[in-house]
Amino acid sequence: MSLNLRTAAGTRANIIKFGYGMYPSLISLMVVTYVSCDRLNLARQLLVEIPTGYVKNGMYKEALSVFRKMLRSNVEPDGYTFASIITVCARLGAVDHAKWVHHLMTEKRIELNYILSSALIDMYSKCGRIEIARGIFDSVEHTNVSVWNAMINGLAVHGLALDAIEIFSLMGQENVSPDSITLIGLLTACSHSGFVEEVFKRMRGIKRLFKRYSHGQKCFVRFVISAKRFRWLMP
Numbered sequence: 001m002s003l004n005l006r007t008a009a010g011t012r013a014n015i016i017k018f019g020y021g022m023y024p025s026l027i028s029l030m031v032v033t034y035v036s037c038d039r040l041n042l043a044r045q046l047l048v049e050i051p052t053g054y055v056k057n058g059m060y061k062e063a064l065s066v067f068r069k070m071l072r073s074n075v076e077p078d079g080y081t082f083a084s085i086i087t088v089c090a091r092l093g094a095v096d097h098a099k100w101v102h103h104l105m106t107e108k109r110i111e112l113n114y115i116l117s118s119a120l121i122d123m124y125s126k127c128g129r130i131e132i133a134r135g136i137f138d139s140v141e142h143t144n145v146s147v148w149n150a151m152i153n154g155l156a157v158h159g160l161a162l163d164a165i166e167i168f169s170l171m172g173q174e175n176v177s178p179d180s181i182t183l184i185g186l187l188t189a190c191s192h193s194g195f196v197e198e199v200f201k202r203m204r205g206i207k208r209l210f211k212r213y214s215h216g217q218k219c220f221v222r223f224v225i226s227a228k229r230f231r232w233l234m235p
């Protein structure tokens with residue numbers, strides 16, 4: 001290890017030790033230092049880790065700023081980094097950023113897995129573009145329940161209860177088992193619609209499904225009480 005690299009490593013360790021590991025200016029300095037030491041792998045690792053750290057701490061604008069620095073430094077983001085940045089766009093509700101990030105993914109030929117597919121659907125839903133979210137859902141694989149959950153919850157938040165029920169029905173046709181998140185999404189769909197009675201008629205067997213999950217069952221009971229449909233609690 002060269003003297004410069006040892007100095008850089010020691011500096012990075014002290015930055016973290018004294019609690020300054022998330023400061024954008026120091027991160028940029030360390031990235032430049034690693035690049036000057038011809039250690040692009042370390043620069044890339046730092047830039048990949050930092051956006052995720054920012055997201056976890058709710059520092060969304062900072063995460064986006066570091067991501068831009070990452071691109072300017074010719075450090076290629078991977079799927080893991082994009083998953084974090086997609087979350088940033090979703091939290092900010094910034095559709096322009098969302099489209100930019102999605103375009104970058106396509107341009108860099110990032111392969112979609114269920115994590116990225118779910119994240120994209122969630123991002124566009126939270127940015128108010130539910131039609132784009134539905135288009136993505138229709139174009140990706142549906143083998144993982146997370147993808148279905150993202151679509152159902154997105155439709156539910158937009159008050160599209162019948163569309164959410166339609167997606168739920170398709171789950172059964174494709175032999176994908178719902179989980180507690182799926183069912184909570186359905187309850188959200190019901191609570192945001194003006195026709196809960198009609199919705200429940202379309203959801204035969206819903207009580208049986210909720211009984212599989214203790215958390216889902218509690219949510220079901222709370223929903224029934226708030227909707228004043230106490231007869232739904234009957235066996």
